[in-house]
Amino acid sequence: MAELERLEEHRARIEDWLHACFQDCAPRGNLYDAMRYSLLAGGTRVATLGPLIHNPQVVQDLESKGTLTCPDIDSVPDGYEVVIRSHGVPRTVYDKISTRGLAFHDATCPFVSKIHKIAEEAGKNGALLLVAGDASHPEVQGIVGHTSGEVRVFANLDELEKMREILAQQKSIYVVAQTTFRVQSWESCKASLKKWCTNAKIFDTICNATWARQQEAEDLSQKCDHMIVIGGHHSSNTQKLLQVAARHTDAVTVETADELDRAWLKGARVVGVTAGASTPSSIIEEVLNSMSEEIRDDMSFAEMLEASEAKPLFAGKIVKAKVISVSPTECVVGIDGSKHTGIVKLNEMTHDPNAKMEDLVKVDDELDLVVVKTNDQEGVDTLSRVRFEAQKGMKDVSEAAENGTVMEGDVMEANKGGVVVNVKGVRVFVPRSQATMRRDEDYTKLVGQHVRLVITECAGRKIVGSINKVTAEENKAKREEFWQNVEVDKHYTGVVKSLTSYGAFVDIGGVDGLCHISELSWSNLKHPSEVVSVGDTIDVYVKSYDPENEKVSLGYKKEEDNPWEKLKNEYPIGSEFTAPVVSITKFGAFVRILPGVDGLVHISEISNERVNKVSDVLKVGDEVRVKLINVDFDRKRISLSMKACLNEDESAE
Numbered sequence: 253m254a255e256l257e258r259l260e261e262h263r264a265r266i267e268d269w270l271h272a273c274f275q276d277c278a279p280r281g282n283l284y285d286a287m288r289y290s291l292l293a294g295g296t297r298v299a300t301l302g303p304l305i306h307n308p309q310v311v312q313d314l315e316s317k318g319t320l321t322c323p324d325i326d327s328v329p330d331g332y333e334v335v336i337r338s339h340g341v342p343r344t345v346y347d348k349i350s351t352r353g354l355a356f357h358d359a360t361c362p363f364v365s366k367i368h369k370i371a372e373e374a375g376k377n378g379a380l381l382l383v384a385g386d387a388s389h390p391e392v393q394g395i396v397g398h399t400s401g402e403v404r405v406f407a408n409l410d411e412l413e414k415m416r417e418i419l420a421q422q423k424s425i426y427v428v429a430q431t432t433f434r435v436q437s438w439e440s441c442k443a444s445l446k447k448w449c450t451n452a453k454i455f456d457t458i459c460n461a462t463w464a465r466q467q468e469a470e471d472l473s474q475k476c477d478h479m480i481v482i483g484g485h486h487s488s489n490t491q492k493l494l495q496v497a498a499r500h501t502d503a504v505t506v507e508t509a510d511e512l513d514r515a516w517l518k519g520a521r522v523v524g525v526t527a528g529a530s531t532p533s534s535i536i537e538e539v540l541n542s543m544s545e546e547i548r549d550d551m552s553f554a555e556m557l558e559a560s561e562a563k564p565l566f567a568g569k570i571v572k573a574k575v576i577s578v579s580p581t582e583c584v585v586g587i588d589g590s591k592h593t594g595i596v597k598l599n600e601m602t603h604d605p606n607a608k609m610e611d612l613v614k615v616d617d618e619l620d621l622v623v624v625k626t627n628d629q630e631g632v633d634t635l636s637r638v639r640f641e642a643q644k645g646m647k648d649v650s651e652a653a654e655n656g657t658v659m660e661g662d663v664m665e666a667n668k669g670g671v672v673v674n675v676k677g678v679r680v681f682v683p684r685s686q687a688t689m690r691r692d693e694d695y696t697k698l699v700g701q702h703v704r705l706v707i708t709e710c711a712g713r714k715i716v717g718s719i720n721k722v723t724a725e726e727n728k729a730k731r732e733e734f735w736q737n738v739e740v741d742k743h744y745t746g747v748v749k750s751l752t753s754y755g756a757f758v759d760i761g762g763v764d765g766l767c768h769i770s771e772l773s774w775s776n777l778k779h780p781s782e783v784v785s786v787g788d789t790i791d792v793y794v795k796s797y798d799p800e801n802e803k804v805s806l807g808y809k810k811e812e813d814n815p816w817e818k819l820k821n822e823y824p825i826g827s828e829f830t831a832p833v834v835s836i837t838k839f840g841a842f843v844r845i846l847p848g849v850d851g852l853v854h855i856s857e858i859s860n861e862r863v864n865k866v867s868d869v870l871k872v873g874d875e876v877r878v879k880l881i882n883v884d885f886d887r888k889r890i891s892l893s894m895k896a897c898l899n900e901d902e903s904a905e
Contacts, residue, residue, distance in 0.1 A: 297333065298318070298333055299322050299328045299335070300320070300322065300337055301322060301336055301341060301345070302322075302339070302390055303321055303337075304335070305337070305487075305532075308484065308507065309508055320332065325349060330352075333354070333356065333357065334349060334355070334357070338359055338360060338364065340360040340364040340395070341397070342396070343398050344397060345397075363457060364395070368394070370428055370455055371395050371399040371403075371426075374399050374401055375398075375399040375400030378423075379422075379424035380403070380404065380425045381399045381404070381428070382404055382419075382427045383403065383404070383406070384406060384407075384412075384438060387407070389488055392405060395428065404418070408441075409441050409444060416448055419448060424451055424453075425449055425451060425452040426452075427442075427445060429455075429458050431457060432458070432492050435458060435467070465526065466492060469496045469497050469526050470497075470499075472497075473497040473499070473500040473501045474500045475522060475524070476520075476524035477501065477520040477523065478502050478504075479498075479501055479503040480503070480505075480512070481504070481505045481506075481526055481528065482506055482535060482536055483505060483528025484507055484528065485507060485566060485567060489528045490527075490531070491505070491567075494567065498568075499714070501524075502643070504516065504567065505566055506539060507535075508538065508539070509535075509541070512539060513569070525539070565587070567623055567626065568623065570622055570623075570640065571588065571620075571621055571623060571635070572588040572620060573586060573587045573588060573594060573618070573619050573621050573635065574586050574588070574617070574618050574619075575615050575617040576615065578610055580598075580609055580610065581597065582598060583596050585619065585635065587635075592633050594621070594633040595634055595635070596619070596621065596636065600634070600637060600639070601637045601638065602637070602638065603664045603674050619637060622636050624636050624639065638677055642676075643677075644677065645675065645678045649678045649680070653709070658706055659704070659705060659707065660704050660705075661676070661702070662674050662701070663700060664699070665699060666695060669681075669684060670682050670687055671687050671695060671698050673703060673705060673717060675705070675707075682717045683716070686708075686718040686721070687719050688719075688720070693749070693750070698719075704722045704723075704726075705717040705718060705722055726762070727762035729762070730761045730763070731762040731763050731802075733762075735802075738794060740794050740795065741793055742794050743791060744793070745760075745792075746759050746761075746765070747788070747789055748786050748787060748789075750786060751779075751786060752780070753779065755771070756769075756780045758790065758792055758806055760804070763802070765794070765805065766804070766805060767780075768805070771805075771808055771809055772784065772809060773808075774809055774814055775848040776848070794806060815846040815848040815849045819849055820883075820885070825883065826879065828879045830875055830877050831843045831844055831845055832844050832873060833870055833872055833873060833875075836867055836870060836872060837866065838855075838866065839866075840857070840866060841858070841866055841876075845890065851880070851891065852889070852892060853876070853893065853894055854893075856895075857892070857893040857894060857895045858894050860895055860898060860899070876894055878897065880892060881893050881896065
């Protein structure tokens, strides 16, 4: 009887901690505390489907008390009571539990259970289920397992955009989000879906605790020099908090107080602390107690780096590493102060898409890197050089934004909205309207160029700049200098900025002058593009200028290239030559002497015999022998004769 009472008491305690879990998803740590207490009471063998929470210390502690952590229901031994964790499981898991006759306790988060019902409804109604989240996360896998219809998962707006064509073909769409999905990303995705799909039913399924916690992290991180997020490195909830905080300040995750790098806190006036929903209160208290110790004098960046080496690895940590091997796409490094090896992928080494790893590093090179992701099972970590540079450069960028300082960088890429500039390792977005001075300029040609810019907005990871503002200031100074020194016939080296049907606009140093189409060539042009292209560097000279209206007329064609001067020097009156017929008229045929210079063979000068119709004798393209009879340079008229050549030939016979 006493044994029965003890068993009933034990079961009541299990129900208590399950009930506590339902009250607020945030205290998943309470679930751990309650279950730990329950295990100490004894009487029941418990198996969890997967780690109870994303905290290795918690899982290890529970296992030391007798809990089994099983990857699936088939791995649960007979006689064990199954605990379904807050992530939830697919419908098939419940079926297997029932088939085996296992006792179970369902600790599925009520927000997750709500999504399961929506998924079931989508399947019954023949709708496409669209899930925002990590496809590999157990919560998302559980959601997917509750619909009988088609389902697609997307992790961000970019992945969602790739589905637009598929979405357009759907009659009905149900949209849900993983409960720990990043709020800002979810809002962006919802806005796009409302534009694309009028038939989409969108459910706000991010749990209130997660929503509030992310908002608190958003607000707190803007007031702090550093942010510490306490929670499992593999916890989705914790990583979302890290992403939110990192938008505004330096942020790291720690699983325990042992990972807390005190050197990282040196010099910080305000340090913010938040915790993932799965973090036990005991660990939070431990970290806070450790932080409460006296913070000593500021340390240099190098000292911080050195001090961090002896501590465990975690995302966001700065480390030194030595290159062990190099391949075309990545390099393997040994991390100082650790037995771990790490991988630096090419895109984490440089922003240059054309770069080769072999050209960037060699074996035994020492690198400063940032830990991106850890993998305890294989002991391999993912690291980044570009993120390390970004951390160092972020301070300079932030100060430049406050002071209006002009910075320099390289344009890495262009998209439909503008260009991305690498400024000291920091990605700065320059909107299209701020990239070039003219709307008709091809801003994509900036890719690969070194540019000067100012930072106009710096809020977390949202960093916006303007090339135009710098260009405008520089052009202003150049314009003032130009108008002070401009003279007629003065030569300039300029860049063709744009073309019109009537000419080319050329930048000659902050001032755009017009080179009329007639000034581009001695030949008759149909369009300026026959001679110049946008971006060409050309030599021009000033023909006239109007300072009051800031207008400049330019010349490009050179006098020495004037074909009429060449005609005067090379074709004296009476000279004979062969030339092509370029056009036929009623009164004669025009013959091309030089490019831009045509002479007329009158119908009476074609033959010794009467010619009634020019086209009966000549056609365009015919090569004819002619004699230069007369030139009127003022009127630009030339008289030629074929008959004169014929008469000379007859006389010679």
